[in-house]
Amino acid sequence: MSRLAILGGDPVRTRLFPAYQTMGAEEMAAVRRVMESGNLSQYLGAWHEDFMGGPEVRRLEEAWAAHFGVPHALAVNSATSGLFAAVGACGAGPGDEVIVSPYTMSASAIAAAVYGAVPVFADIDPESFCLSAATIAPKLTPRTKAIIVVHIFGGPADMDAILALARPRGIKVIEDCAQAPGALYRGRPVGGLGDLGVFSLNYHKHIHTGEGGVVTTRDPELAERVSLIRNHGEVVVGPKGREDLAGLVGYNYRLTELQAAIAVEQLGKLPGLVEERIRNVEFLAARLAGLPGLRPVVPGGPDRHVFYVHPVHYDSAALGVARNVFVDALKKELPSARLRETTPLIGAGYVKPLYLQPFYQKRLHPCVFNCPRYAGRVDYSLGSCPVVERMHFENLVTHEFMRPGMTADDLEDVARAFEKVVAARRELGSTA
Numbered sequence: 001m002s003r004l005a006i007l008g009g010d011p012v013r014t015r016l017f018p019a020y021q022t023m024g025a026e027e028m029a030a031v032r033r034v035m036e037s038g039n040l041s042q043y044l045g046a047w048h049e050d051f052m053g054g055p056e057v058r059r060l061e062e063a064w065a066a067h068f069g070v071p072h073a074l075a076v077n078s079a080t081s082g083l084f085a086a087v088g089a090c091g092a093g094p095g096d097e098v099i100v101s102p103y104t105m106s107a108s109a110i111a112a113a114v115y116g117a118v119p120v121f122a123d124i125d126p127e128s129f130c131l132s133a134a135t136i137a138p139k140l141t142p143r144t145k146a147i148i149v150v151h152i153f154g155g156p157a158d159m160d161a162i163l164a165l166a167r168p169r170g171i172k173v174i175e176d177c178a179q180a181p182g183a184l185y186r187g188r189p190v191g192g193l194g195d196l197g198v199f200s201l202n203y204h205k206h207i208h209t210g211e212g213g214v215v216t217t218r219d220p221e222l223a224e225r226v227s228l229i230r231n232h233g234e235v236v237v238g239p240k241g242r243e244d245l246a247g248l249v250g251y252n253y254r255l256t257e258l259q260a261a262i263a264v265e266q267l268g269k270l271p272g273l274v275e276e277r278i279r280n281v282e283f284l285a286a287r288l289a290g291l292p293g294l295r296p297v298v299p300g301g302p303d304r305h306v307f308y309v310h311p312v313h314y315d316s317a318a319l320g321v322a323r324n325v326f327v328d329a330l331k332k333e334l335p336s337a338r339l340r341e342t343t344p345l346i347g348a349g350y351v352k353p354l355y356l357q358p359f360y361q362k363r364l365h366p367c368v369f370n371c372p373r374y375a376g377r378v379d380y381s382l383g384s385c386p387v388v389e390r391m392h393f394e395n396l397v398t399h400e401f402m403r404p405g406m407t408a409d410d411l412e413d414v415a416r417a418f419e420k421v422v423a424a425r426r427e428l429g430s431t432a
C-alpha cells in the first residue's frame with residue numbers, strides 16, 4: 001500500500017465521480033408542455049378559483065398526497081417557505097417557544113423566530129441524530145407551542161414517543177422531511193405522522209425542481225391556513241368568510257407551473273432513487289463495518305432510512321487519530337471527491353449546532369429575544385446540548401458517496417480509501 005496521499009503518496013483515486021443527475025426525457029417533456037401552454041404560473045392572490053394555483057400545481061399536490069398517504073399536500077417554493085407557513089399555521093408567536101433540533105439546516109429553527117417565537121434547542125439522540133422524547137421532555141414549558149422534528153440525514157425520529165409527549169399537551173408537531181422523502185417510520189411515511197410535514201425540492205435533495213417544497217397535513221384547518229399564508233392570505237380571509245383569521249399574514253410562497261410539472265416526474269423516480277441509495281449504503285457499510293473505529297449506520301430495522309447523507313460513527317480512541325485528521329486524510333485519497341463542483345462529499349460532522357451561530361449567541365433580534373411577552377429564559381450556551389456537540393466536533397463522519405449514479409468501481413474506490421487510511425493510521429501518529 002502506498003503512503004497516505006496527505007503525506008505525499010499516491011491517492012486511491014483522481015478521477016471525478018459521476019454527477020448526480022435525475023433529470024431526463026420525462027422532465028424535458030413536462031417543461032416543454034408547460035412552455036407551450038404559455039402558462040408558467042396560474043396563481044391569483046385573491047379569493048378566486050386560481051387562488052390555489054394552476055393545473056400543474058394541483059396535479060403535483062394530488063400526486064404528492066397520494067404518494068405519501070395524506071389528504072392534503074400544498075406546493076410551496078421552498079422547504080424554508082413551507083416551514084415558515086407551517087409554524088404560522090400553528091399560530092406560534094411572541095411569548096411562545098418552539099422546540100427544535102440544533103442539528104439541522106438553519107431554516108428549521110429560524111422558522112420559529114420569523115413569527116417572534118423563541119427557538120429552544122433540545123439535544124439529539126446519539127443513534128438517530130434526531131430529537132427524541134427523552135431530550136424534548138426537559139425542555140417543555142407552558143410556553144411550548146410547537147416542536148419541529150427533523151428527520152435528519154434521511155432517518156426518521158422516534159415519532160410515536162414524541163407524539164405521546166406532545167398530543168396531551170396540545171403541542172403541534174411539525175416534521176421537517178427535507179432530507180427524508182420516502183423514509184418510513186414503523187412502516188408509515190414521514191410527513192403524515194405529526195400535524196404538518198415539510199419537504200424540500202431544492203437542487204441538493206433526493207428529487208428536485210431547482211427550488212421548491214411541499215407541505216403535508218391531515219388537518220383541513222391547517223391546510224387552509226397554509227394555503228392562505230402561501231398566497232397573500234390577508235386579502236383573502238374576508239372574501240372567503242374567514243375573518244376569524246384576520247390577523248394572518250400572507251406571503252408569496254407559490255411554486256411555478258414549470259417546477260410543479262418537473263416535480264411530478266421527479267416524484268415518480270423517488271422510489272427507485274431511494275432503493276439505489278440503500279443498495280449503495282449496504283455495500284459501503286459492509287466494508288466500513290469491518291474496520292476498527294468506524295460504525296456506519298446500516299439500512300434495515302423497523303424504519304426505512306433514505307440516506308440523504310450516510311452517517312458513520314467515529315471512535316478516535318480506537319483509531320488513535322482525531323476525527324478531523326482522519327477526514328482530512330480521507331479527502332486527500334479521493335481528491336476529486338465531488339459529484340458537483342460545489343459539494344464536498346465527506347464531512348467532519350454536519351453543520352455547527354445552530355445555537356452556536358451568532359443569531360442565537362448575540363440575541364440581537366428585538367422581536368424574539370427582547371419581547372415583553374416572553375417570560376422564559378433560554379439557554380444557548382456551549383455545553384447546553386452535549387450529544388450534538390460531541391457528534392459534531394468529534395464522533396461523526398458524514399459522506400454522500402451513496403448517491404445514485406455511482407458504479408461498482410466508484411464504490412470500490414471509496415471503500416478502499418477508508419481502508420487505506422485506517423490501515424495506515426500510524427503514518428498519522430496513531431499508536432492504536
Ligand SMILES: Cc1ncc(COP(=O)(O)O)c(C=O)c1O
Nearest residue numbers: 078079080105107178200201202
Ligand atoms: C433539514 C432541512 N430543512 C430545511 C431545509 C430548507 O430547504 P429549502 O432549501 O428547500 O428551503 C433544508 C435544506 O437544505 C434541510 O436540509
